[in-house]
Amino acid sequence: MSKVDNSTEPLLAVTDLKVTFNTRGTTPVRAVDGVSFSVRAGETLGVVGESGSGKSVTSLAILGLLPERGVQVEGSITFDGAELLTSSEREMQAVRGRRVAMVFQDPMSSLNPVLTIGRQLTEVLRRHHVCHKAEAPGRAAALLDRVGIPEARRRLDNYPHQLSGGMRQRVMIAMALACEPAVLIADEPTTALDVTIQAQVLELLRELVAQSNTALILITHDLGVVAGMCDRVHVMYSGRIVESGERHPLFAQPRHHYTRGLLASVPRLDLVGGKLTPISGSPRDVIDWADGCAFAPRCPAVTESCLGTPPALEPLDDTFVRCVNPAPLGQSMWKAD
Amino acid sequence: MATVQEHLQSLMGNRVVETSGSSLTRETWNRLRHNRIALVGLGVIVFFVLIAIFAPWLAPHDPRATTWFDQIRPSSVPGPSREHLLGLDESGRDMLSRILYGARASLIIGIVSLGIGASIGAAFGLLAGAFGGWVDSVIMRITDVMLAVPGLLLALSIAAVLGQSQVAVMVAVAVPNIPLFARLLRSSMLAERQKDYVNAATSVGLGRRPLVMSHIVPNSLGPMIVQGTLALATAVIDAAALSFLGLGSADPGVPEWGRMLANAQRYLNVAPHLSIIPGVVIFITVLGFNLFGEALREALDPKLRR
Amino acid sequence: MLTVRDLRVHFPIYEGVIFDRQVGAVRAVDGVDLDIADGQTLGLVGESGCGKSTVGKAIVRLVPITTGTVVFDDIELSKLEGAELRKARRHVQMIFQDPYSSLNPRQNVGSTIAEPIKTHSLRQGAAVGQRVLELLDAVGLPRGAAHRYPHEFSGGQRQRIGIARALAAEPSLIVADEPVSALDVSIQAQVINLMEELQQNLGLTYLMISHDLAVVHHIADAVAVMYLGGIVELAPADRLYTEPLHPYTLALMSAVPVPDPVVEDRRQRTVLQGDLPSPANPPSGCRFRTRCPFVQARCAEEQPVLREVRPGHKVACHFAEELAEQRVSVR
Numbered sequence: 001m002s003k004v005d006n007s008t009e010p011l012l013a014v015t016d017l018k019v020t021f022n023t024r025g026t027t028p029v030r031a032v033d034g035v036s037f038s039v040r041a042g043e044t045l046g047v048v049g050e051s052g053s054g055k056s057v058t059s060l061a062i063l064g065l066l067p068e069r070g071v072q073v074e075g076s077i078t079f080d081g082a083e084l085l086t087s088s089e090r091e092m093q094a095v096r097g098r099r100v101a102m103v104f105q106d107p108m109s110s111l112n113p114v115l116t117i118g119r120q121l122t123e124v125l126r127r128h129h130v131c132h133k134a135e136a137p138g139r140a141a142a143l144l145d146r147v148g149i150p151e152a153r154r155r156l157d158n159y160p161h162q163l164s165g166g167m168r169q170r171v172m173i174a175m176a177l178a179c180e181p182a183v184l185i186a187d188e189p190t191t192a193l194d195v196t197i198q199a200q201v202l203e204l205l206r207e208l209v210a211q212s213n214t215a216l217i218l219i220t221h222d223l224g225v226v227a228g229m230c231d232r233v234h235v236m237y238s239g240r241i242v243e244s245g246e247r248h249p250l251f252a253q254p255r256h257h258y259t260r261g262l263l264a265s266v267p268r269l270d271l272v273g274g275k276l277t278p279i280s281g282s283p284r285d286v287i288d289w290a291d292g293c294a295f296a297p298r299c300p301a302v303t304e305s306c307l308g309t310p311p312a313l314e315p316l317d318d319t320f321v322r323c324v325n326p327a328p329l330g331q332s333m334w335k336a337d
Numbered sequence: 338m339a340t341v342q343e344h345l346q347s348l349m350g351n352r353v354v355e356t357s358g359s360s361l362t363r364e365t366w367n368r369l370r371h372n373r374i375a376l377v378g379l380g381v382i383v384f385f386v387l388i389a390i391f392a393p394w395l396a397p398h399d400p401r402a403t404t405w406f407d408q409i410r411p412s413s414v415p416g417p418s419r420e421h422l423l424g425l426d427e428s429g430r431d432m433l434s435r436i437l438y439g440a441r442a443s444l445i446i447g448i449v450s451l452g453i454g455a456s457i458g459a460a461f462g463l464l465a466g467a468f469g470g471w472v473d474s475v476i477m478r479i480t481d482v483m484l485a486v487p488g489l490l491l492a493l494s495i496a497a498v499l500g501q502s503q504v505a506v507m508v509a510v511a512v513p514n515i516p517l518f519a520r521l522l523r524s525s526m527l528a529e530r531q532k533d534y535v536n537a538a539t540s541v542g543l544g545r546r547p548l549v550m551s552h553i554v555p556n557s558l559g560p561m562i563v564q565g566t567l568a569l570a571t572a573v574i575d576a577a578a579l580s581f582l583g584l585g586s587a588d589p590g591v592p593e594w595g596r597m598l599a600n601a602q603r604y605l606n607v608a609p610h611l612s613i614i615p616g617v618v619i620f621i622t623v624l625g626f627n628l629f630g631e632a633l634r635e636a637l638d639p640k641l642r643r
Numbered sequence: 644m645l646t647v648r649d650l651r652v653h654f655p656i657y658e659g660v661i662f663d664r665q666v667g668a669v670r671a672v673d674g675v676d677l678d679i680a681d682g683q684t685l686g687l688v689g690e691s692g693c694g695k696s697t698v699g700k701a702i703v704r705l706v707p708i709t710t711g712t713v714v715f716d717d718i719e720l721s722k723l724e725g726a727e728l729r730k731a732r733r734h735v736q737m738i739f740q741d742p743y744s745s746l747n748p749r750q751n752v753g754s755t756i757a758e759p760i761k762t763h764s765l766r767q768g769a770a771v772g773q774r775v776l777e778l779l780d781a782v783g784l785p786r787g788a789a790h791r792y793p794h795e796f797s798g799g800q801r802q803r804i805g806i807a808r809a810l811a812a813e814p815s816l817i818v819a820d821e822p823v824s825a826l827d828v829s830i831q832a833q834v835i836n837l838m839e840e841l842q843q844n845l846g847l848t849y850l851m852i853s854h855d856l857a858v859v860h861h862i863a864d865a866v867a868v869m870y871l872g873g874i875v876e877l878a879p880a881d882r883l884y885t886e887p888l889h890p891y892t893l894a895l896m897s898a899v900p901v902p903d904p905v906v907e908d909r910r911q912r913t914v915l916q917g918d919l920p921s922p923a924n925p926p927s928g929c930r931f932r933t934r935c936p937f938v939q940a941r942c943a944e945e946q947p948v949l950r951e952v953r954p955g956h957k958v959a960c961h962f963a964e965e966l967a968e969q970r971v972s973v974r
Contacts, residue, residue: 195854195899196914196915222828225900228908251904252905267858269899275836276861278829280833282797297345302345303341304340534746536705537746540703541758541812542729552750
């Protein structure tokens with residue numbers, strides 16, 4: 001994996017982030033409910049969750065991409081010492097794309113269909129004053145080369161629709177890396193791609209991150225991707241982190257019942273037979289964190305103490321768990337191969 | 338364990354709202370009800386429809402009676418007074434009564450013409466969307482031809498054939514709407530055809546008729562309804578405009594807002610109220626339809642809100 | 644019970660200013676042979692553009708078949724038209740991918756499920772309503788759902804409604820086109836388990852189409868791997884995953900992430916280069932040769948035939964035996 005220096009200060013630190021959506025005529029929705037994490041240079045952090053977990057909203061909040069009307073953001077997001085939540089739009093523009101960059105999920109709709117790839121790349125370069133106008137096309141071609149697009153010079157004149165999905169995602173990555181950001185946030189970067197293309201793109205991300213010691217925050221619902229890419233993992237449910245830890249201990253001995261449920265319900269390519277044990281109920285079967293543990297309606301190990309007060313994120317052996325009744329050590333997920 | 342489940346149920350019960358099957362129509366209606374702009378628009382529409390219906394009972398005088406002609410001078414026309422709340426027109430008739438009766442003409446022409454035009458158009462669109470193939474091509478070429486003729490030219494030609502009459506105006510308002518609604522319904526149907534639930538109904542074994550009528554058409558009506566409401570506004574304006582140009586009834590005494598505007602041109606300097614009153618009335622009616630139409634569009638497509 | 648021979652589905656490409664001329668064709672399905680026995684599940688896997696969905700739709704006669712035969716229980720489905728086709732449809736039903744567009748938003752759930760029953764006159768009068776309730780029970784939905792509308796349900800519940808609708812016609816074969824791809828991970832397992840349960844209780848036969856190899860591995864008895872319109876490998880499920888023989892299958896297996904960091908760390912990946920060729924203009928000879936790490940001269944000249952290399956294990960590759968000598972395992 002990458003070489004992470006644990007003695008340095010975290011590059012990006014999110015502390016007690018809360019995002020509330022107020023729509024006219026309905027009750028306010030707390031999409032993110034007190035999330036804290038940090039990432040260091042060269043580290044790859046995985047944020048795992050399903051729809052409704054708040055993982056995408058968290059990434060949008062970091063970059064200040066949430067709409068202004070009807071959205072309330074509280075907490076603290078510090079990058080390199082500066083507090084992003086109180087920064088002006090001007091200051092954010094200096095950070096966005098240049099120091100903290102993002103790769104979005106759907107390469108089909110994330111690129112402007114009426115501009116050539118070259119134009120979109122050079123626009124990024126010139127906007128952040130990375131180089132002069134004359135140099136820009138050369139740099140753009142070099143970027144395309146770096147992300148493994150053959151015939152880079154010729155591709156600069158192509159429009160997005162002339163490229164395949166995998167290529168478009170590489171272009172997105174090239175755009176994100178154009179200014180050599182310190183932190184790269186990738187929100188479901190490979191979900192819309194075929195599995196062989198996904199492997200290519202993830203391989204690319206691994207290489208690039210290792211080369212330039214960029215911190216990578218990988219947001220996904222795919223546990224397999226996380227197992228292969230990330231140093232540390234946070235599992236989100238209903239707006240809060242419910243388990244977090246280094247990847248080996250977390251996958252080998254997950255303590256929170258949601259994490260265990262996820263791992264038990266995902267079919268695996270390398271294991272033969274066996275029944276899938278789904279998590280009962282649906283993501284809609286949830287209670288407010290204020291009333292207790294949001295996962296309680298679906299939890300196979302729910303007890304009376306799970307209700308009434310919300311559980312706190314506590315350290316437990318090798319991980320942090322938000323549960324008053326976590327799975328005991330020694331209860332491995334898998335039978336021996 | 339039982340108490341934990343009960344406790345959970347009570348906590349979750351607070352969040353779940355039990356509605357017994359709210360169809361999309363009911364939800365649309367709910368959204369409309371809470372939209373203030375929609376209610377204002379609807380209010381205006383209802384108001385004018387009511388005065389159109391009850392004009393004979395509401396009007397204080399006969400709209401065609403030129404009884405007060407002796408009060409008219411070349412340079413002055415009496416404005417609002419106690420006896421005539423909106424004053425007199427240039428021929429000595431009571432403005433208020435003419436406005437009230439005028440609502441009938443405008444709204445009837447507007448609504449009836451549009452209704453006829455939209456129905457014929459929808460019928461064409463339905464055939465084109467349901468059968469596809471050469472039926473579709475033929476119908477589309479016909480609508481192309483209809484769209485190629487400018488509306489005004491069409492109206493004048495119709496007047497030339499039918500003579501100056503309210504029927505001519507109605508036909509002139511109805512005809513341009515035919516290709517509009519035909520295309521609208523057809524394109525909605527084509528879009529819905531691609532959706533999986535139509536495939537599912539086909540694979541279940543449904544024949545063409547139930548497939549089109551039970552599945553495709555009900556889901557294709559949305560855009561047509563919105564367009565219909567907005568087209569009503571245009572129809573009222575078009576009817577007034579054609580009357581203004583002299584295409585309406587040959588009888589100058591017929592109370593019709595557009596004709597009233599035309600007649601008032603000569604008196605713009607001395608008696609502006611002759612132009613302003615019918616103008617404002619047209620404006621408010623059309624605004625009402627537009628506001629309601631826009632609100633309806635928003636209510637039908639919840640993704641548009643925000 | 645289901646036999647598919649030399650199935651081809653070519654979509655014409657039209658061009659022209661006033662009159663449309665056919666200038667070419669997208670060869671979505673280009674010569675596919677399948678057999679599924681009663682009560683079995685055949686998995687059909689592949690990436691986007693391989694034609695697997697088109698195969699499913701062709702079997703259910705939702706897209707026109709260019710040539711080839713589909714025979715189901717001695718009925719030649721591919722030849723039927725009109726009223727005969729409509730009657731035969733009830734035996735082969737489909738579950739669709741997108742739970743949000745596969746239900747008529749203006750029809751309540753009870754009516755949606757009742758439609759196949761009424762269309763084929765499987766029950767009369769009050770028995771129809773009773774049957775709808777039974778079907779709702781069978782898919783694990785509350786009986787009250789019958790009066791409600793699709794938008795009131797979650798994705799997983801809508802997919803269950805779709806399954807109930809498919810069951811309503813009392814079919815023998817169900818073609819499931821990516822039935823769980825659009826669902827949350829924790830819900831996917833519920834629906835997969837439901838499908839397995841129904842298969843056991845009702846003796847259903849499944850054609851399971853998916854891009855998700857792990858899901859298919861779990862539920863299928865045999866698996867066919869498709870690439871650019873053709874089947875490149877066909878084997879019993881376990882054999883395919885322990886001993887993949889076609890280079891594409893190898894690449895596919897090695898690309899699928901496994902939620903276990905120990906396995907991930909020691910994996911050897913065969914990462915494919917390049918992109919999928921256009922199905923309107925497939926490569927000569929072996930379709931996979933433009934991306935195959937083992938390509939030889941013969942691959943461009945001669946299209947490999949799907950042939951039995953081991954008992955019950957078919958591969959479409961000239962060099963399958965040689966590659967098997969140095970085979971790479973997933974583990």
